[in-house]
Amino acid sequence: MVKKDELENVIWSAVAKAISNPQIIIRHVLDLSCKINKSRPALRKEKKILLRKKENLNDKIGRLLEIYTDGVISKKQFFEKSAEFEQIKREIDKRIEEIDGQLNKLINSPLIAKDIKYFCNLAKTKLKTFELEERRKFLRYLIKKILFDSNKKSARVIGQIPVEISDIQQIFPPYNVGIFSLLSQDHGMCPNNYLEFQLEVKV
Numbered sequence: 001m002v003k004k005d006e007l008e009n010v011i012w013s014a015v016a017k018a019i020s021n022p023q024i025i026i027r028h029v030l031d032l033s034c035k036i037n038k039s040r041p042a043l044r045k046e047k048k049i050l051l052r053k054k055e056n057l058n059d060k061i062g063r064l065l066e067i068y069t070d071g072v073i074s075k076k077q078f079f080e081k082s083a084e085f086e087q088i089k090r091e092i093d094k095r096i097e098e099i100d101g102q103l104n105k106l107i108n109s110p111l112i113a114k115d116i117k118y119f120c121n122l123a124k125t126k127l128k129t130f131e132l133e134e135r136r137k138f139l140r141y142l143i144k145k146i147l148f149d150s151n152k153k154s155a156r157v158i159g160q161i162p163v164e165i166s167d168i169q170q171i172f173p174p175y176n177v178g179i180f181s182l183l184s185q186d187h188g189m190c191p192n193n194y195l196e197f198q199l200e201v202k203v
Contacts, residue, residue, distance in 0.1 A: 007203060011157055012135055014201040015142065016127055022120040025161065026113050028197040033112075036102055047099045054092050061085050112195060119161050144196070148203070155203050160194035 018024040061082065068078040123138075130138060147156040 007155075008136070008139070010201055010203055011143070011146070011155070012139060014157060014199050015139065015159070018197075018199055019120045019123045019127065022113075022117045024199075025120065025197045026116050028199065029112060029116065029161075029195050032196060032198065040103065043099050043102055047096055047103075050092050050096050050099075054089060054096075057085055057089055057092070116161055116195065153203060155201050157199040157201060158196065159199070160196050162194050 064073075064078065064081055064085070067073055068075070073081075127138075142161075143157055143159045145158050147158070149155070
């Protein structure tokens with residue numbers, strides 16, 4: 001069992017090392033984007049099928065309302081079936097939203113590299129001055145989740161690099177962060193204004 005403080009130190013070391021060498025993060029971001037690009041046709045096909053299912057479901061809901069108003073089914077049956085259909089619709093909408101998020105992650109490699117380097121250079125100058133609580137705040141902001149593998153005694157750190165000026169100023173308020181190329185909106189970047197990366201650490 002890894003102690004909390006030990007785990008925090010290991011993760012901090014891995015993140016600080018990656019930020020000190022932006023090529024580590026750039027490689028991970030571009031590797032993830034490559035996987036997304038390869039899965040793009042399958043995602044589009046799945047979305048098309050889901051949209052067709054949603055359309056059919058809407059037809060069923062319409063027919064259900066008709067047979068209810070005609071007195072064929074009871075009010076209780078109508079509401080039970082309606083609730084069932086609405087739950088299915090919510091699940092479909094959720095999956096479509098996830099697919100759209102993946103499809104929107106169109107990566108322009110030179111711009112990505114430029115922005116990651118900019119963020120890392122900005123962060124690198126501050127990391128050395130961080131106190132313990134500032135470290136924790138920085139990690140909470142940067143890390144999305146941590147997945148443990150007890151067999152390999154390792155952890156996968158999934159983080160995100162902010163690319164919006166307002167987001168970066170939350171971490172480095174004294175800095176004039178300039179203009180990031182990702183703000184130009186011309187090249188369909190990642191949703192929610194961040195770039196996802198992953199790091200493997202031994203624990």
